[in-house]
Amino acid sequence: MIPLAKPSLTDKEEQSVTSVIRSGWVTQGPKVEEFEKKFASIVGSKHAVAVSNCTSGLHLALKALGVGSNDEVITASHSYIATSNSIRYCDAIPCFVDIQNDSFNLCPKLVESAITEKTKAILCVHQMGMPCDISSLKIISKKYDLPLVEDAACAIGSKLLYNNKWENIGKPHGEIAVFSFHPRKIITTGDGGMITTNSDNLAEKFRLWRQHSMGISDFKRHEKKTVTYEKYSEIGYNYRLTDIQAAIGTEQLKRLDDIVLKRRKLADHYSKLLKDTRGITTPKEGLNNRSNWQSYCVRINEELNTKEIMQKLLDDGISSRRGIMCSHLEPAYKTEPYSWTGKHSDQPLNLFESERARNHSLILPLYYDLSFDEVQNICCSLLKIVSACKFLK
Numbered sequence: 001m002i003p004l005a006k007p008s009l010t011d012k013e014e015q016s017v018t019s020v021i022r023s024g025w026v027t028q029g030p031k032v033e034e035f036e037k038k039f040a041s042i043v044g045s046k047h048a049v050a051v052s053n054c055t056s057g058l059h060l061a062l063k064a065l066g067v068g069s070n071d072e073v074i075t076a077s078h079s080y081i082a083t084s085n086s087i088r089y090c091d092a093i094p095c096f097v098d099i100q101n102d103s104f105n106l107c108p109k110l111v112e113s114a115i116t117e118k119t120k121a122i123l124c125v126h127q128m129g130m131p132c133d134i135s136s137l138k139i140i141s142k143k144y145d146l147p148l149v150e151d152a153a154c155a156i157g158s159k160l161l162y163n164n165k166w167e168n169i170g171k172p173h174g175e176i177a178v179f180s181f182h183p184r185k186i187i188t189t190g191d192g193g194m195i196t197t198n199s200d201n202l203a204e205k206f207r208l209w210r211q212h213s214m215g216i217s218d219f220k221r222h223e224k225k226t227v228t229y230e231k232y233s234e235i236g237y238n239y240r241l242t243d244i245q246a247a248i249g250t251e252q253l254k255r256l257d258d259i260v261l262k263r264r265k266l267a268d269h270y271s272k273l274l275k276d277t278r279g280i281t282t283p284k285e286g287l288n289n290r291s292n293w294q295s296y297c298v299r300i301n302e303e304l305n306t307k308e309i310m311q312k313l314l315d316d317g318i319s320s321r322r323g324i325m326c327s328h329l330e331p332a333y334k335t336e337p338y339s340w341t342g343k344h345s346d347q348p349l350n351l352f353e354s355e356r357a358r359n360h361s362l363i364l365p366l367y368y369d370l371s372f373d374e375v376q377n378i379c380c381s382l383l384k385i386v387s388a389c390k391f392l393k
């Protein structure tokens with residue numbers, strides 16, 4: 001059985017956990033600090049603040065920018081539901097904008113047309129690791145004085161050409177970028193997240209809020225030679241990452257380049273084997289983008305039944321998933337408020353490209369330990385299945 005994804009964890013990660021357990025300090029402490037420093041230096045940001053997961057990081061990011069009750073935040077419905085949920089955590093309203101059909105990412109023109117007097121921020125997504133059109137979004141964000149937050153959950157190790165230089169996602173290019181270390185992403189700490197920013201003021205808020213707004217951290221108090229009482233200046237959260245997780249993260253970061261290189265080679269292999277296949281369109285990198293290929297997502301011709309293809313792959317021992325969900329189509333958003341802007345805004349609700357991408361695309365297995373032979377087998381199986389399908393036209 002070939003799974004869709006599998007984390008790559010080695011003896012090094014295992015040993016790092018043992019040493020933390022033996023140290024006697026297991027929650028947020030020196031290992032978290034070490035992980036943050038390494039992360040910031042790799043992506044090129046001034047600050048990196050570790051949190052319990054990407055969703056809690058997005059919540060803090062929007063809160064720190066002052067997003068509150070009845071404000072609107074422009075984002076993609078075509079994303080993992082956590083993106084829009086983080087907006088609802090602030091009691092704000094997601095304004096869903098349609099995606100571009102080539103990149104699965106927000107269409108900047110539609111973002112601009114969705115701006116109202118209630119808009120408080122833009123939350124873009126580097127979907128499946130493919131950098132979105134940050135340069136265009138940055139121009140809009142400056143023009144309308146709206147902060148830009150990057151949902152970079154999938155995008156550690158992805159790069160974009162920015163002002164003619166290749167830069168890492170997370171530098172950040174907006175005000176704030178937030179990453180995930182869930183096992184489906186590029187590197188993992190089990191669960192975990194990281195916020196990057198160049199703002200001292202924002203970083204300070206994140207550090208405070210993630211630990212109940214405790215004025216002095218328990219680790220700092222633990223080290224002090226004088227008795228110190230802590231103060232709680234406002235309501236905070238428990239969004240801490242633990243030292244156990246951070247130790248794993250630090251080891252994973254050392255392997256980031258190697259992991260991304262392997263993923264890029266595997267994606268290349270897929271694209272070579274699947275190109276020119278009737279019924280399948282392979283994903284493409286733009287000239288300004290280098291994806292880490294967090295997911296390798298092919299489009300399936302709309303005349304074909306995606307679910308049936310997935311079932312036949314499964315019968316051949318190959319896991320796959322349908323394309324990224326659309327939040328507005330989930331039961332939760334039947335009652336949650338949102339607004340939207342699609343290409344065909346005369347129609348009742350039309351996020352046409354988002355829904356098309358959800359319904360007619362397929363994510364194929366891609367992970368560090370997948371072999372080139374396995375990719376070949378997956379492609380053989382897929383080609384066999386698709387060529388046996390009946391096309392209507």
Ligand SMILES: *Cc1c(COP(=O)(O)O)cnc(C)c1O
Binds near residue numbers: 053054
């Ligand atoms: C995975 C993912 C998230 C949520 O990340 P967690 O670390 O599980 O909270 C948010 N946004 C996107 C785009 C994701 O893919």
